[in-house]
Amino acid sequence: MELFLEALASAMTPMAIASIGLGSLIGLIFGSIPGLTFTVALALALPITFSMDPVPAIGLLLGTYIGGMTGGSVSAILLGIPGTPSAAATVLDGHPMAKQGNASIALGTAVIVSVFGGIFSLIVMIVSVDQVSRIAISFGPAEIFALVLFGLSTICGLCGGSLIKGLISGALGLMIMTIGIDTIDGVQRMTFGSVNMLQGVNLLVAMIGLFAVPFIIEAFAARSFTSEKSQRISRVKAELPSLKLLSKNLWLMIKCSVLGTGIGAIPGTGGAIASFLAYDHAKRFSKKPETFGKGNIEGVVAPETANNAVTGGTLIPLLSLGIPGDPATAIVLAGLMIHGITPGPALFMNQAGEVYSMYVAVVLAYIWVLGLQLMGIRLFVHVLKVPRELLAVAVLVLSAIGAYSIRNSVFDIYAMGAIGVLAYGLVSFRVPITPIILGMVLGPTLENEFRTAMMLSAGDPEIFYTSPTALIFFSLAFLVIGLQAVSEFKAKKHPKNEVKADA
């Protein structure tokens, strides 16, 4: 207890609080601009921490990480363009809510449930860091492959009216991610001898293309066939979600927090998988599944809770085993080590004070994020007052900056344009584009884990069906696919209930 009070005192200094606040603000800004992720923000923030004391330094990094994870929802809701891959599932219902004039409610709900998910996962982490890290580390390539396959099965829930078109879209996403140098053998695949193609298609570039370019095309096209007067996205209200709305979704928030924490604890997974799984879960168990994709608040609650619950989950293997779950936590790990904090089993014995300070820093970061974003909502919603075509011009320039800044390569802007036009063509043919993102997010992990598992078993597929964990995930995947096939068959019998394909 004494140690905890000392840690509390060191984390509550004005310098530490200001650093955490600055980190949260930087994270929010980077997270909310498509293409500028919190990984970039962390990379830029890391050198700033060199001359700082350990607690404010780590607070700055954690604040950036948490702010970035939360900030992705802002552009996802307001513009339908996710700021980060983790916010891709939030677009599905968040943006329709904005179009209906409920942007502030969606934004407010997103930040409140994000804070809930984040704090929940932190508590789970504090209570069960030993047990969860032991379970998480027992996940080998076969188990992660099965988990990712289960994640892919959620494509079925994102198909809209046609399972076949959803699967086609998912297959296209998986195919795109095989382009470039194969990470296991170092062989070039479908590069056609181009140096630019060696790195493959960057996920963020593809995401900007898939969501931003169709938005720009629609906005410019609407201008040409509607009246000369500028079109605005919607009426603008600045109101926050009611307590009743939040309490109604409390059980969903708890379930998605558990899911996000669990997924986050498994290295190599991440917020995007957690948010899509949570979205699918919410839709499957909702009383009104037909309203998903049309502005159902549960479609915002589930992914936003889960992707922020991942933050606590990723800290479990990071602190207890020194294993970063994703590039962002790898930078946090570097920051920890620069300041003399070496994660691993001995951390909790040798540097318990610093660990407690980090727990306090995470709570403070969430408080900052909550305050900044709730204050910012009144400002953010005014984006919707800007005429749609002018907003599209700004999005065009920002998207190009975002795509370019990822690798300082103009090729990425060409790739963004090509993918965007392809996405628009697919939408015109009523093919949902969200499964493409899911395929792109999960594709590399799916392939690498499968091939690694087969290497470990010397080519014997037994490795997949002798693991109880893998079998559970395989069963869940088949269950999800089976249920979707049955419901589509029923929908074909009663075509009135068929739901239109989402875009």
Next chain:
Amino acid sequence: MTNSAKDIALSVSLLALAVIWTWLVVDTIRPGFSNGDIGPRAFPMVLGIILGGLSVLLLIRTVALRRDDSGAAGVGDVDAMDEEATARWGSMILVAIEIFVYAFLLQKLGFLIATPILILFVLVIHLRLTSWKTILGMTLGMTLGCWLFFEKLLGIYLANGSWFNIG
């Protein structure tokens, strides 16, 4: 174009893509070294085959549904808003050109020259805006605002031109 005609066009295009993809994969990527080795060719090839299979399924389903519905061929099935559709496709082509030209200009002229050219083109030629206040405000505001915010404040590198460099 009716929805079923769109689906047929889509499935045939995707089938062609799947065949070309699979052929290129088999032709250009080496397989694994032994039976147990899952080489770099396996995943792209399987995905090409899956895409082909799904395209055939879509084609069969569309043709079968079309036959079933032939008696009640739909007024509602026909895309009634041809004008809007044309505007959308036209807009798509223009936006694609704008993005590609902007990328080229960024490389050659740099952010500070390429961006106002793009914005002016979009506002004046594409959107046919006539308010000079809006045009000037957007052009200068976006260019200088982005340059100050990203390059000067956040330290994010914006493109410098290879022909001119005033960044």
